[in-house]
Amino acid sequence: MLPTFLAQLASGSAIAVACAPIRLVGRSYLRLMAIVCLSLAVLALALIIREGGWTEPGSRRAGALLLSAGFVPIAAWIFLNAAQGDAIRASQRALALIGGAGWLGAALALARSGDTLIGQGAAGGAPATFTSAITTCLGAGLLGSATAAMLLGHRYLTDTGMSIAPLRRLAKIYVAIVIVRSIWVLGASLPIWGAGFEPQGGYVWFWLMICVRLGIGVVGVGIFAWMVRDCVKRRSTQSATALFYLSMIFIFLGELSGQYLLRSEALAM
Secondary structure, eight states: OHHHHHHHHHHHHHHHHHHSOHHHHOHHHHHHHHHHHHHHHHHHHHHHHHHOOTTSSSHHHHHHHHHHHHHHHHHHHHHHHHHHTTOOOHHHHHHHHHHHHHHHHHHHHHHTSOOSSSOSSOTTOOOOHHHHHHHHHHHHHHHHHHHHHHHHHHHHHHOTTSOSHHHHHHHHHHHHHHHHHHHHHHHHTGGGGSTTOOOSSOHHHHHHHHHIIIIIIIIIHHHHHHHHHHHHHTTOHHHHHHHHHHHHHHHHHHHHHHHHHHHHHOOOO
16 A cells, blocks of 8 residues: 555656646756655655565566666656756656656556555455556646645745746646546545445444545645645745645545555545
């Protein structure tokens, strides 16, 4: 569960940076994002190795190999960032996108693997590959856009003359993903309201996770997204950065509870 979450966070952050106007954000921000993404992926790989079973054929080995493959373009991105200096070119965007895509593939593979924390997969049967892939991609996008925007907000504290355009674009991406993610989660939750649904795990723990997923991961994140949009519209970068900080806590809780429900109940939320 944790390696999947970290792979989502690393891939989403790298892809979010690739979607930003990189020539306006400065080399130091790009270098920071590359190091953060690489560190997250290294931690995910270390957890996979620690949990064991990754040398055998299957999703865990595929995830480990894709994580390792993503190190190459991201490491090249760091060296290219130093070589280009302030003359930032599109090649940095390409490397971020390639590395992020590789790590997203790792997250997709790991989402289908067993988990040492809650057993070797969903007790109620594994979810369909399509729904599992969609929820993993949306989760990566939400985690990455929030992280990239939050760290970008710090740039405005030291570079007061930087254009608002980069933060505005990331905020728009973030709000759009929040809307799509919320609709998906609400749709995926429909089966639990049916008369024939029975939780596979503990009854109290299941409903606690549902409350976290919907109350914090959907309602709470949605409120913060609306507030972020308003702050960016008013060019209040410090307030927007603080809201991104708080929203990340809600997003982390929501996505981790979604990971639990995916593996324990086969609900792609």
